[in-house]
Amino acid sequence: MNADNFEADDNPAAVGGIAADRLRSIIERVERLEEERKALAGDIKDIFTEAKSAGFDVKVIRQIIRLRKQEPAEVEEQETLLDIYRRALGM
Structure with missing residues (x-):
């Protein structure tokens, strides 16, 4: 199979039949959500620390x-x- 058979050859953002912009967007969205989850986990930890210091x-x-x-x-x-x-x- 040669490169002429890929439909993505017409799209300069596509590499090897993969829409690179779409892939990058998906990866960046997941990375942002992972950062948010990390921040939320820190917030939850702070709340448990507060509860413990209040005697719970x-x-x-x-x-x-x-x-x-x-x-x-x-x-x-x-x-x-x-x-x-x-x-x-x-x-």
Whole structure:
């Protein structure tokens, strides 16, 4: 297969059949979002530090956040199983 068979030869921004501008745009958007995610992770860490300094147990806060993401029926099922397992172990 020679270079004459690529439709992208008519497009100077295309290399090897790939639209370079489109690829660059996609990569740059992902990079921007990764930077935003990094900044948000720092903000979340700051909030947990604030909670800890206010006397809250961060592990428990994380558990509550995880529970709030779940469906109520799922939470109830897990709590029921936890209770059954505790009783089975004499706790």
